[in-house]
Amino acid sequence: MKFTNYIFLCIAAALLFSCIKKKEHPDIETNNNSVSDESADEKEAMKEFIYNNDQYFQETDAEIVFIEKANFGIPGGENWIVKLNSMHILIYVINGDKIEEDYYGTVSGQYFVDQYLDEISVYDIMRDIPGTHIPDGSFSFGDFNGDGIDELFRYLYVHELGHNIDIFHYDPQKKEFMLCRILYKIIDSNNGPAPVEFSTYKGMYGFKVYYSNFEVAEEQGWDPDPDPKNDKWIFYTWDAGHKKYIEVGEVVD
DSSP states (O other): OHHHHHHHHHHHHHHHHHHHHHHHSOOHHHHHHHHHHHHHHHHHHHHHHHHHHOTHHHHSOOOEEEEEEEOOOOSSSEEEEEEETTSEEEEEEEETTEEEEEETSTTTOOOEEOOOOTTTOSSOTTTTOOSEEETTTTEEEEOSSSSSSOEEEEEEEETTTEEEEEEEEEETTTTEEEEEEEEBOOSOTTTOOOSEEEEEETTEEEEEEEBOOOOOOSSTTOOOOOOTTTTSEEEEEEETTTTEEEEEEEOOO
């Protein structure tokens, strides 16, 4: 009988210890869900804040279809990037209950207009672009050059001008976004590869572009010389001193 009581006490003690340990160390999955819910709630709250405080939304039927906190290095408040159902990209600087800045939005009157890539490539040329991909389009944002600050990457296709990649970074001295624009070419619209690839080359981190720059004759009888970089992989890296992307040269395997 005493032995039975001893076994019972051991089991009870083990159960009690187990309960105490669970209180000390909450379930990891539950904890992660809680963080995720808080993040989603913050985004919804910020979306409603923008709806109520940007006059643009009172005058149009524009809808926010994507919103995310970012770090573009713009001072004065939290940086938020927003995509509208009209494919426009806006960048806000929000401090408490005030919109301090509105880049490429209703204040500046300038927009990043996203372009679908379906008409130029069946192959997913965004697949290996790093950062956070903004759905249903050709934008990604993240720290591409390793300086701790986010940048904005996009593929742009304009019928009259050809194919461009654009990388925007904020310059705190000039208080505006600066643009690096490079022309590219789709090698194979069905099988790839993507025309831009981020990688390390000769000890430098950056990206290579399948370059293409063909000038259009502006007058009859004038035949422009082809760019010697055409149809070559050209590598670019970030120059921290000049705070811009610079051309390194052709990538030779």
